Structure formats: C-alpha cells, structure tokens
Amino acid sequence: MQITFWGVRGSYPVPGAATVRYGGQTSCVEVRSASGDCVIVDAGTGMRQLGNKLAREAGGQPGLYHVLLSHVHWDHIQGLPFFSPAYIPGTRISVYALLTAANELDQVIGGITRHEFFPMPLEAVPAQFDFHQVEPGVDFVIGAFHVTPIALNHPFGSVGYRIDGDGSSVAYVADTAPFDQVLHKQHFLSGPEPLSEDDKLALTAMRDALLARLRGVDTVIYDTHFLPEEYARFPHYGHSTPDQALEMCAQAGVKRLVLYHHAPSHTDDQMDQVAANYLAMGAKIGIEVLTSFEGMSLPIGPEAAR
Numbered sequence: 001m002q003i004t005f006w007g008v009r010g011s012y013p014v015p016g017a018a019t020v021r022y023g024g025q026t027s028c029v030e031v032r033s034a035s036g037d038c039v040i041v042d043a044g045t046g047m048r049q050l051g052n053k054l055a056r057e058a059g060g061q062p063g064l065y066h067v068l069l070s071h072v073h074w075d076h077i078q079g080l081p082f083f084s085p086a087y088i089p090g091t092r093i094s095v096y097a098l099l100t101a102a103n104e105l106d107q108v109i110g111g112i113t114r115h116e117f118f119p120m121p122l123e124a125v126p127a128q129f130d131f132h133q134v135e136p137g138v139d140f141v142i143g144a145f146h147v148t149p150i151a152l153n154h155p156f157g158s159v160g161y162r163i164d165g166d167g168s169s170v171a172y173v174a175d176t177a178p179f180d181q182v183l184h185k186q187h188f189l190s191g192p193e194p195l196s197e198d199d200k201l202a203l204t205a206m207r208d209a210l211l212a213r214l215r216g217v218d219t220v221i222y223d224t225h226f227l228p229e230e231y232a233r234f235p236h237y238g239h240s241t242p243d244q245a246l247e248m249c250a251q252a253g254v255k256r257l258v259l260y261h262h263a264p265s266h267t268d269d270q271m272d273q274v275a276a277n278y279l280a281m282g283a284k285i286g287i288e289v290l291t292s293f294e295g296m297s298l299p300i301g302p303e304a305a306r
C-alpha cells in the first residue's frame with residue numbers, strides 16, 4: 001500500500017507564506033493498493049488536487065471512487081464539490097460516513113451544494129453518488145481493502161478507519177480527543193461536564209476498542225492538532241496532542257506514527273520544531289514519528305517501517 005497526503009490541516013484552509021512547506025489544505029489522504037485500488041479518506045480541501053490527478057489518470061473516462069468520511073465537519077467535506085471526476089458523466093462516487101441514516105448523509109452532502117452555496121446542486125452533478133452508513137464494529141470490503149470503522153471521541157461523533165490491504169495496514173484516527181471526557185454527544189462550547197459511572201465505562205470501552213484496532217497496524221495517522229499547552233486550554237474541542245498519540249501507539253505496540261490534522265495557526269517554523277521534537281521523543285521508545293505535509297507519500301508495510 002501507498003498513502004499520500006493531499007491536505008494535512010484541521011479546521012480551515014490556511015494558504016500563505018507561513019504554510020508553504022507543510023501545506024494549508026484541509027484533511028484528505030489517498031490510500032492505494034499495489035493493484036491500483038484507491039480509497040480516499042476525508043474530503044477536505046486537499047481533495048481538489050487529488051481529484052485533478054485522478055481525472056488526468058483516468059484520461060477523462062468515468063471511474064468508481066470510494067470516499068471514507070471521518071465525520072462531516074467542514075474541514076473534512078469542503079473539497080467534495082471541487083472533486084473534478086464528479087463532473088465526468090458515468091462516474092460513480094460512494095461516500096461512507098458515520099451518520100444515523102444514509103439519507104441523512106445525502107441531505108448533508110446535498111446541503112453543501114444547495115444553490116445558495118454552490119452553482120450546481122448535487123442532483124445535477126453528472127456523477128452518480130451513493131451513500132453508505134458505517135458502524136463501528138461492522139467491517140466491510142472495498143476492492144483490495146478490508147476496512148474497520150472505529151468510534152472516536154469528538155463533538156457529535158467521528159469514526160476512524162483501519163485499512164488492511166496488500167498484507168499491510170494503516171489506521172486513520174481523526175478527529176479525536178483523548179478519552180477522559182465525553183465529547184461525542186455534546187456541543188463543544190458546553191465544555192466539560194461531570195462524568196457519570198456510565199460515561200467512564202463508555203470512554204474506557206471506546207479507548208480499549210481503539211487500542212485493540214491499532215494493535216499490529218504498520219502506520220497510524222493520528223489527530224495531533226494541539227500542542228500540550230494548547231490542549232490544556234481547549235480540552236473539549238475534540239483533538240489530541242502528539243504526546244497523547246504517542247502514548248496510544250506505545251500501548252498498542254505501533255512502530256510508526258504520522259502527526260496529522262495540524263492546527264491552522266502552526267507555521268512552517270513551528271511545525272519544524274514539532275517534527276524534530278517528536279521524532280526524538282518517539283525514537284526513545286522505538287516509534288518512528290513522522291510529521292505529515294502536503295504531498296508526502298509513504299509506502300506502508302512492515303519492511304517500510306523498519
């Protein structure tokens with residue numbers, strides 16, 4: 001397998017002089033098998049450039065595309081209307097997400113292309129869209145890939161994906177906070193609430209399930225939006241720090257961690273510091289820590305992580 005990062009930011013795009021090297025586009029990762037099968041994980045603004053590449057590769061012919069959404073916050077869907085293969089008649093686009101009903105997902109994606117927001121409504125787009133609800137605990141297969149959805153701790157919920165293919169595996173864990181307060185069913189401005197015994201059990205179960213899914217994964221891409229001092233101010237925003245991601249990887253025996261979903265405020269110079277600090281910190285405990293940047297492409301497999 002090969003993964004390529006087309007957008008590595010969280011929250012909103014930040015093009016500009018301070019983000020030239022790591023990139024300013026929001027969440028989008030391409031996962032490709034040796035046989036050429038492809039899944040797209042998240043549809044942030046990075047998806048536009050990926051779409052242009054895929055359309056070129058297809059030579060203007062229709063194709064079948066699979067898009068796994070972690071959740072439908074703006075930074076994970078905003079590239080979808082600008083995905084150029086959608087404008088090639090005969091193309092099919094299957095969108096997978098954690099929502100209560102597939103028709104609700106249809107309404108959400110249809111909603112962002114309503115005529116007030118976008119010149120072409122979803123029903124007029126030449127590609128045919130179909131929507132699939134994913135459920136943590138219910139695996140499914142897309143071409144050469146076995147996909148395992150994983151519940152995460154984020155305002156209104158989010159889902160991570162473990163993707164196995166070609167005898168290797170990658171996990172996409174975004175967006176998520178650590179598992180010490182309930183976020184998946186509350187608005188992020190309401191802040192921390194006292195935990196009931198049931199909440200504590202649910203959080204522990206969610207963390208344990210994530211750890212179990214991460215065990216044996218070759219490369220883990222993790223939401224590391226915040227630095228520790230930022231996290232201390234905004235623990236209820238639904239994001240993690242590189243330290244928290246390292247702790248999860250250490251517990252799961254993961255050997256390679258990719259920092260991802262960088263805060264939009266982090267400049268290239270700050271990101272260089274983050275990359276160097278956590279590379280050194282990971283090396284002490286036997287974990288290779290890479291910091292994602294736009295255009296980064298990585299082979300995935302036991303031999304690649306050595």
Ligand SMILES: [Zn+2]
Pocket residue numbers: 010011027073075076175261
């Ligand atoms: Zn996000």
Ligand SMILES: [Zn+2]
Pocket residue numbers: 071073154175238
């Ligand atoms: Zn989010």
